[in-house]
Amino acid sequence: MKNRLKVLRAERDWSQQHLADxxxxxxxxxxxxxxxxxxxxxxxxxxIAEVFAMGIEEIFERD
Amino acid sequence: MTGNVIExxxxxxxxxxxxxxxxxIGVIVALAATDAINTPTALVLMAAPxxxxxxxxxxxxxxxxxxxxxxxxxxxxxxxxxxxFTSLYLISLAIMTLAEKQxxxxxxxxxxLATLPGLAIIGVFWAIGRLIVEExxxxxxxxxxxxxxxxxGFALSAASVxxxxxxxxxxxxxxxxxxxxAWFFGLFLGAVWNRxxxxxxxAV
Numbered sequence: 001m002k003n004r005l006k007v008l009r010a011e012r013d014w015s016q017q018h019l020a021d022x023x024x025x026x027x028x029x030x031x032x033x034x035x036x037x038x039x040x041x042x043x044x045x046x047x048i049a050e051v052f053a054m055g056i057e058e059i060f061e062r063d
Numbered sequence: 064m065t066g067n068v069i070e071x072x073x074x075x076x077x078x079x080x081x082x083x084x085x086x087x088i089g090v091i092v093a094l095a096a097t098d099a100i101n102t103p104t105a106l107v108l109m110a111a112p113x114x115x116x117x118x119x120x121x122x123x124x125x126x127x128x129x130x131x132x133x134x135x136x137x138x139x140x141x142x143x144x145x146x147x148f149t150s151l152y153l154i155s156l157a158i159m160t161l162a163e164k165q166x167x168x169x170x171x172x173x174x175x176l177a178t179l180p181g182l183a184i185i186g187v188f189w190a191i192g193r194l195i196v197e198e199x200x201x202x203x204x205x206x207x208x209x210x211x212x213x214x215x216g217f218a219l220s221a222a223s224v225x226x227x228x229x230x231x232x233x234x235x236x237x238x239x240x241x242x243x244x245a246w247f248f249g250l251f252l253g254a255v256w257n258r259x260x261x262x263x264x265x266a267v
Contacts, residue, residue: 024199024200025199025200025201025202025203026200026202026203028202028203028261028262028263029200029201029202029203031262031263032202032261032262032263033202035262037260037261037262038202038205038261040201040202041201044201
């Protein structure tokens with residue numbers, strides 16, 4: 001799955017740690033999701049969408 | 064701000080002490096396997112590398128507190144539990160070895176003394192199980208499970224192969240508790256695999 005996490009984070013000038021704190025996960029998790037090494041669960045994907053105030057499909061897309 | 068946060072290094076990391084511990088265990092196993100030392104001496108000497116668990120746990124706790132290994136609450140509990148059971152293991156091992164050397168305990172006492180170190184090791188397995196249950200970070204939880212699966216696969220495979228080789232009188236007899244040691248070494252291999260595949264060692 002592709003995602004726009006890195007771009008969205010950069011637009012807000014957030015560090016990985018800041019986003020991790022917002023999501024209640026580790027910085028490693030954010031890094032793994034951003035680099036496409038790990039696809040988040042649906043609850044975490046919803047949380048990410050909530051933090052960015054966007055729809056899931058605006059952040060994640062199929063390969 | 065960028066994602067490339069430079070984090071403070073907390074001195075020697077847990078993998079330094081872990082590596083040192085496994086290297087020392089390897090040397091003792093090699094000495095025991097070549098009959099350079101006898102089994103009771105090997106067990107007593109094992110206390111030295113196993114004592115390295117304490118600085119290893121302290122280094123790991125330091126990393127957790129610095130935010131390098133995730134959110135850390137479940138991991139802090141895990142570190143405390145492992146430190147407790149490792150201490151119990153060292154104490155029970157010392158009591159068992161000393162009692163057998165100094166006295167000639169009754170069979171019932173020997174059974175109890177010989178069971179205690181095993182129970183302490185079970186405590187470490189329990190601590191890992193609780194970490195999997197309590198870890199709230201799904202990515203970190205996945206890494207722990209991967210490590211445990213690698214460890215299980217490695218230890219069971221090694222035990223199977225060794226068992227048949229031993230049966231064919233090709234290798235020496237190994238006491239069964241060595242497969243627990245192999246499992247812990249498997250955790251290290253799992254951490255290396257996590258590092259290669261996901262860029263992070265994991266939490267155990």
